[in-house]
Amino acid sequence: MFNKIALSGVPNGFNNFSFGMLFSVIFHGSIFVATIFALPFVVKKPIELLPSISVELIQISEQMNIPYAPKAAKIIEKAKTENKKLLSEQAPPKEIKKEINKQVKFDNQKDEIDLSKSKKIPVPEKKQEKVKLEKSEAVPLPDKKLEKIETEQETEQQPSKEKKKTLVEKEKRKKIEKQVEKDLIIKEFVKKTKPIKDDKAIQASEFEKKELDVDLIKGLIAKQYENVGEVKKKSDGITQSEDKSMRLTKLSVTTEYSIQMQYKDCWSPPIGGEYKKNDYLVTVKLDLEKNGRVKSREILERNRMGIDSKYRIFAESVDRAVLKCNPLRNLPLKTYEDWSTMILRFNPEGMMVGQ
Amino acid sequence: MNLSKILKNVFLVFIFGLIVTACATKKSVKTTTESTTTTKAAETQKADPIEKLDALMQGDVYVGSDTVGELASGVPDRVFFATNETILTTASRETLRKQAAWLRQNSDVTVVVEGHADERGTREYNLALGERRANAAKDYLMTYGVSSDRIKVLSYGKERPVDSGSNPLSWSKNRRSVTVKAN
Amino acid sequence: MKKNLFLIFLFYVILKPSISFSLVEIDITRGNLDPMPISVSPFFSDKITDENIKKDLNIENLGLEISKIIENNLEKTGLFDAIEKEAFLQKPDIAHLKPRFEDWALIKSQVLITGKVTSKIINEKDYINIEFKLWDVLGAKMVDGFSLTTTPRSWRRVGHKISDKVYERLTGESGYFDTRIIYVAEEGPKTQRIKKLALMDQDGFNTKYITLGSELVLTPRFNPANDKEITYMSYFRNMPRVYIVNLQTGEQKVVGDFRGMTFAPRFSPDGKKLIMSLAKDGNSEIWVRNLETNIQEKLTDHPSIDTSPSYSPDGKFITFNSDRSGYQQIYVMRSDGSKVKRISFGKGIYGTPVWSPRGDLIAFTKLHKGKFFIGVMRTDGTGERLLTENFYQEAPSWSPNGRIIIFYRETKTDDKGQGFSAKLWSIDLTGYNERLVSTETDASDPSWSSLLGN
Numbered sequence: 001m002f003n004k005i006a007l008s009g010v011p012n013g014f015n016n017f018s019f020g021m022l023f024s025v026i027f028h029g030s031i032f033v034a035t036i037f038a039l040p041f042v043v044k045k046p047i048e049l050l051p052s053i054s055v056e057l058i059q060i061s062e063q064m065n066i067p068y069a070p071k072a073a074k075i076i077e078k079a080k081t082e083n084k085k086l087l088s089e090q091a092p093p094k095e096i097k098k099e100i101n102k103q104v105k106f107d108n109q110k111d112e113i114d115l116s117k118s119k120k121i122p123v124p125e126k127k128q129e130k131v132k133l134e135k136s137e138a139v140p141l142p143d144k145k146l147e148k149i150e151t152e153q154e155t156e157q158q159p160s161k162e163k164k165k166t167l168v169e170k171e172k173r174k175k176i177e178k179q180v181e182k183d184l185i186i187k188e189f190v191k192k193t194k195p196i197k198d199d200k201a202i203q204a205s206e207f208e209k210k211e212l213d214v215d216l217i218k219g220l221i222a223k224q225y226e227n228v229g230e231v232k233k234k235s236d237g238i239t240q241s242e243d244k245s246m247r248l249t250k251l252s253v254t255t256e257y258s259i260q261m262q263y264k265d266c267w268s269p270p271i272g273g274e275y276k277k278n279d280y281l282v283t284v285k286l287d288l289e290k291n292g293r294v295k296s297r298e299i300l301e302r303n304r305m306g307i308d309s310k311y312r313i314f315a316e317s318v319d320r321a322v323l324k325c326n327p328l329r330n331l332p333l334k335t336y337e338d339w340s341t342m343i344l345r346f347n348p349e350g351m352m353v354g355q
Numbered sequence: 356m357n358l359s360k361i362l363k364n365v366f367l368v369f370i371f372g373l374i375v376t377a378c379a380t381k382k383s384v385k386t387t388t389e390s391t392t393t394t395k396a397a398e399t400q401k402a403d404p405i406e407k408l409d410a411l412m413q414g415d416v417y418v419g420s421d422t423v424g425e426l427a428s429g430v431p432d433r434v435f436f437a438t439n440e441t442i443l444t445t446a447s448r449e450t451l452r453k454q455a456a457w458l459r460q461n462s463d464v465t466v467v468v469e470g471h472a473d474e475r476g477t478r479e480y481n482l483a484l485g486e487r488r489a490n491a492a493k494d495y496l497m498t499y500g501v502s503s504d505r506i507k508v509l510s511y512g513k514e515r516p517v518d519s520g521s522n523p524l525s526w527s528k529n530r531r532s533v534t535v536k537a538n
Numbered sequence: 539m540k541k542n543l544f545l546i547f548l549f550y551v552i553l554k555p556s557i558s559f560s561l562v563e564i565d566i567t568r569g570n571l572d573p574m575p576i577s578v579s580p581f582f583s584d585k586i587t588d589e590n591i592k593k594d595l596n597i598e599n600l601g602l603e604i605s606k607i608i609e610n611n612l613e614k615t616g617l618f619d620a621i622e623k624e625a626f627l628q629k630p631d632i633a634h635l636k637p638r639f640e641d642w643a644l645i646k647s648q649v650l651i652t653g654k655v656t657s658k659i660i661n662e663k664d665y666i667n668i669e670f671k672l673w674d675v676l677g678a679k680m681v682d683g684f685s686l687t688t689t690p691r692s693w694r695r696v697g698h699k700i701s702d703k704v705y706e707r708l709t710g711e712s713g714y715f716d717t718r719i720i721y722v723a724e725e726g727p728k729t730q731r732i733k734k735l736a737l738m739d740q741d742g743f744n745t746k747y748i749t750l751g752s753e754l755v756l757t758p759r760f761n762p763a764n765d766k767e768i769t770y771m772s773y774f775r776n777m778p779r780v781y782i783v784n785l786q787t788g789e790q791k792v793v794g795d796f797r798g799m800t801f802a803p804r805f806s807p808d809g810k811k812l813i814m815s816l817a818k819d820g821n822s823e824i825w826v827r828n829l830e831t832n833i834q835e836k837l838t839d840h841p842s843i844d845t846s847p848s849y850s851p852d853g854k855f856i857t858f859n860s861d862r863s864g865y866q867q868i869y870v871m872r873s874d875g876s877k878v879k880r881i882s883f884g885k886g887i888y889g890t891p892v893w894s895p896r897g898d899l900i901a902f903t904k905l906h907k908g909k910f911f912i913g914v915m916r917t918d919g920t921g922e923r924l925l926t927e928n929f930y931q932e933a934p935s936w937s938p939n940g941r942i943i944i945f946y947r948e949t950k951t952d953d954k955g956q957g958f959s960a961k962l963w964s965i966d967l968t969g970y971n972e973r974l975v976s977t978e979t980d981a982s983d984p985s986w987s988s989l990l991g992n
């Protein structure tokens with residue numbers, strides 16, 4: 001049948017249709033094939049890496065300017081030794097061995113997970129989960145603790161005296177712990193920071209990001225933060241901002257979320273005043289250097305600041321937050337042009353304490 | 356055969372009866388000991404006659420004799436009220452009639468009727484409540500022939516409890532209207 | 539080569555879909571409720587000033603004491619966290635002239651308060667001048683400040699005024715630190731309590747007793763217009779009546795010449811009128827008396843108990859307590875007594891309504907299932923929120939900025955009738971930061987003054 005059509009050359013009614021179909025299939029097929037082959041062609045690395053892999057790792061040190069906390073480093077070491085077999089099969093580890101230790105660990109982690117993904121073996125994935133969980137505890141993100149404190153505070157309607165006392169004490173303790181941990185991280189950072197040849201290692205991660213599988217990220221993020229115990233769905237800026245980010249920004253979901261979490265830590269709005277919903281919005285235009293440092297900042301609602309003293313005080317709290325979160329961490333160097341200038345919209349609607 | 360059966364049954368019934376009555380006795384013994392211990396605990400450390408709890412309060416109104424003084428021999432000086440109430444009970448009216456009778460016989464005596472409330476209410480409202488209770492007593496005395504210029508009314512709200520306990524019995528003793536000689 | 543180019547072209551076409559060139563926009567909707575870390579540097583003073591102050595006040599380090607007042611005030615709000623002085627890197631005198639902001643940022647301070655005390659002699663009298671500055675550490679600039687000259691004795695008030703300025707500048711709300719609290723100081727057994735009128739600074743200092751305790755005194759309230767007058771109820775000569783006492787002259791006078799018991803007095807916001815309850819022949823009504831014209835007028839007319847009246851801050855409405863529906867509930871009426879409307883409808887008994895100086899809320903006491911609550915509701919009765927619960931507590935009174943409520947609590951006595959105590963407590967409007975207010979003796983019936991004038 002096929003041969004007959006090919007040889008005849010004279011299209012009948014029905015044959016016409018089949019011929020067109022065939023033609024279209026061939027072209028689509030070739031484009032498809034070209035796509036597949038084009039990818040590896042452009043990539044400098046010979047490995048085909050799947051996107052979802054380092055969601056957790058990105059959060060911690062996408063750009064290598066936050067070192068692993070000592071505990072996390074140990075865990076990653078463990079993971080590395082557990083997968084020596086995998087090591088030998090891969091090319092990149094050999095390449096990168098010349099560079100600093102932590103980068104090696106980074107890649108190993110990736111490899112382990114990569115294999116687990118492709119083979120769909122539940123066990124290695126569990127390991128990944130485990131490592132992920134352990135890590136997230138070992139590198140205590142201040143946000144997690146804050147979340148806990150906040151949900152405690154917010155779910156109580158008629159707090160009794162004792163409860164409040166212990167709450168205040170708990171908060172104080174947590175605050176102190178947080179401070180200590182922060183200090184530790186900063187100390188580590190000060191110690192370990194050396195001029196890293198960022199480009200190589202980061203290119204890898206950058207490339208991955210372009211191929212990010214959104215659904216997978218959503219799932220992983222949701223999993224991680226289940227453990228953290230976020231109660232409020234509203235506050236899960238993930239879904240909302242995620243949509244927005246897909247439309248407006250080229251920042252990855254995790255980067256945007258990381259920025260929001262950083263400001264959550266830095267920004268203490270003067271709550272308790274009479275703030276009507278949606279009435280207090282402060283827009284900041286931020287110019288950043290490559291390392292996340294604030295080059296310049298500008299609050300766009302200057303006029304209102306001059307007229308409305310309550311608003312001005314509110315805006316000042318935003319200004320302090322911007323100065324406190326300086327430099328901004330976890331910004332992907334590769335896409336610096338995307339975020340060298342950013343607009344931040346501060347709005348306390350997620351935090352109105354009842355009056 | 357029959358006889359032995361009958362005897363057996365009678366015997367069993369007899370034993371059963373003993374057991375039941377024994378239990379009954381136990382129960383009643385328990386109740387009296389319970390009530391005496393609660394009564395003891397509830398009252399102050401005075402050597403009071405042991406009364407059963409239900410004899411001290413009727414509903415919410417104190418009917419006991421602790422804290423009750425005498426306006427004159429055989430004339431109790433006070434009446435008690437239910438929570439938030441200013442209505443005179445039957446017992447209260449009887450007491451007030453005795454007071455009125457004595458006052459009619461001693462026409463040169465003037466009195467102050469002091470109204471009080473328990474601590475389970477806001478301060479200002481209790482001042483008003485005490486005033487109302489005192490006036491309820493005064494009005495009743497007046498209907499039994501005591502002229503109003505012999506009776507002054509004074510409310511202390513919850514300021515002068517007679518029993519400092521924080522329990523229903525103590526509170527019931529504090530909800531009172533006391534007739535005090537003024538001269 | 540051509541093949542490569544073709545593939546590159548395909549890759550570009552396929553893999554670079556819609557690229558938008560808009561700026562990155564991020565919504566930040568969550569911050570934290572952490573208290574702001576502040577550092578209050580001890581105020582600097584020179585040797586001559588130190589000597590003069592030692593002479594006048596017998597205080598060693600006035601600058602340090604003033605900084606303690608400010609720290610204490612701000613920390614008590616729960617909104618600020620004062621950094622320990624041991625951590626300070628810069629000396630007070632230099633810090634006041636030109637702070638090295640990096641030093642202060644290093645200890646994580648966001649805001650710095652510095653000051654200077656100088657003694658002055660004006661017309662041969664001793665004065666002190668206190669200057670303070672508020673610095674934004676992160677922004678590296680001075681944000682506010684002022685300088686006050688006053689008699690040495692008023693040094694605590696200057697500390698409070700500085701606290702008010704800082705509070706206002708950083709939160710946008712007016713402060714409440716330069717204020718006083720009038721209350722009833724209590725002593726003795728529950729059955730025979732001795733009560734005196736007591737006055738103190740809001741931070742518990744400078745307690746003064748206004749009456750001696752020989753007669754029962756209750757429910758004192760400040761005149762909001764001049765905070766030099768107090769109205770209260772006294773059992774002087776066994777006649778329970780409303781009085782007004784002038785704190786400066788000590789002069790006391792009875793208000794009106796009512797037949798019957800007057801109680802539950804309050805000033806109108808302009809201080810020209812007094813509302814109160816009059817109980818006569820078993821009925822309590824609300825009366826208002828004009829203190830200038832002495833004209834008095836009955837506002838309620840109902841066989842029920844009507845008491846605990848409180849004006850709205852604009853003077854147009856009065857909220858009060860009445861049991862006309864069978865139990866104590868909260869009502870609102872116009873200040874001429876018309877248009878009485880009930881506003882409390884929840885389960886339980888409601889009493890002691892007090893209108894917030896902000897005008898939007900009414901605080902109250904509620905009794906339900908044997909427990910006492912302090913709560914707030916909107917002036918139409920909606921939005922009822924209970925702030926705290928206790929075995930016994932009542933009589934809320936608002937701070938002048940409508941942010942804090944002060945009230946009192948009594949404890950349960952044991953089987954022997956022992957263990958009774960009464961104390962003042964305060965709580966934030968949000969329901970947080972419940973605190974014991976320290977008083978020299980047991981205390982009840984607190985009332986907060988307005989911000990003190992000069």
